[in-house]
Amino acid sequence: MEGRININVSAIDYDKTSKALTRQLSLLEEMVHGEEDFTMTDSEFAFGWHFFVLSVNKSLVQKLAEMMGSDFDKLKGKGIEKKFLTWLTKNIESKSPRFKIAIKEEMESSKFGIF
16 A cells, blocks of 8 residues: 545634544654654645645555444545545544535546546
C-alpha cells in the first residue's frame, strides 16, 4: 500500500481546522508509531473559504484500519480512503467550525461533471 491520499479541505477558519487536523493526525501517528506521515499545503482564500490540500501516507491509513479492525469496516464509505474520511470527519468536527473534506482525485474526475 504505497502512495498518498490527497484530500481537498475547504474551511471557514483555516487556523482552527488545520490545527485540529494536525492534532488528530499527530495522535494517530503516535498510536501506530508513524512519523511524518502527513503534510498540509498553505491555504488559498476565496469566496469566504480557505482551500488547502492534506496529503496522508496510505500506510498510516492502513495501520489505522488494522488497529481498529471490524470497527473500521463499519465506517461509512466504500474503500479504505472513504472510510478514512469518515473517521477523520468524526474526530475533528467538534473541534473545528464548518469544513468539508473530499478525495482530491475524485473531485478532479469527470464523474462529478464539474471539470
